[in-house]
Amino acid sequence: MPNDREVAGMRCMQVLEVLSDYLDDLVSAERKLQINEHLLGCNWCESFGGRFADMVQQIRREMAQADQAPRAMVERLYSKLKF
């Protein structure tokens, strides 16, 4: 059962809810400060947030690198387009 406690005026569930906005810098400065305070005092959220951020980076990297149109497919496309 996950833990949900109040640290620095925020519950863990509230941090979970805004984790992506926090990572993407889409929360207000005041909210960011509050989340930072929570993370400093809550090892559960600090641990999960770190893993979450790592995974987001990994997905970004892999999705960007993995997909280049295969050469043969490009040739078939160019043939259809009569290039």
Next chain:
Amino acid sequence: MDRAPFRQVVEANLDAVYRYCRVLAGPDLNAEDILQETFLAAMRGYDDFRGDSQVRTWLFTIARHAAHHMRRKHAGEPSQFDELKELGIAAGWGTLEPADVAIFSRERRQLIQNALMQLNELDREVLLLRDVEGMSSQDVAAFLGTSDAAVRTRLHRSRLRMMALLQNAGVQHAE
């Protein structure tokens, strides 16, 4: 209006459109079919493209229509994790142990691709447009015809779903 020759447009956007076509195709459509249909339609319409949007966004819109046209049934998959809390738990929220996602890089790419294919189409689109193409949340909302808040919520839940799927794959991998 000055415009690049169509071939130049294709070459400059080919990989990005291909990535998007793969996302649109999911497990049930062929990405190459969508790719070909997109550029054939774009070639037919290029003379009428007025440049109101970026050419890449215009191509994405064509790809999206092409994929939807090809998909006979367009129903979102039922969500495996409806509640944020359930989604968080599945992603390892509330545990201190690092998720078992230490996967060799060669396999990691395949696991990520497999996990992506288990998301529903809209989740994949939002992940790609925000996290790979780097479009702003507002631009994605305008492109998909939805609200900024809806895009942000969907992105967060898509990321949590990916984390849960990768964690499960990692555990299965270790067994």
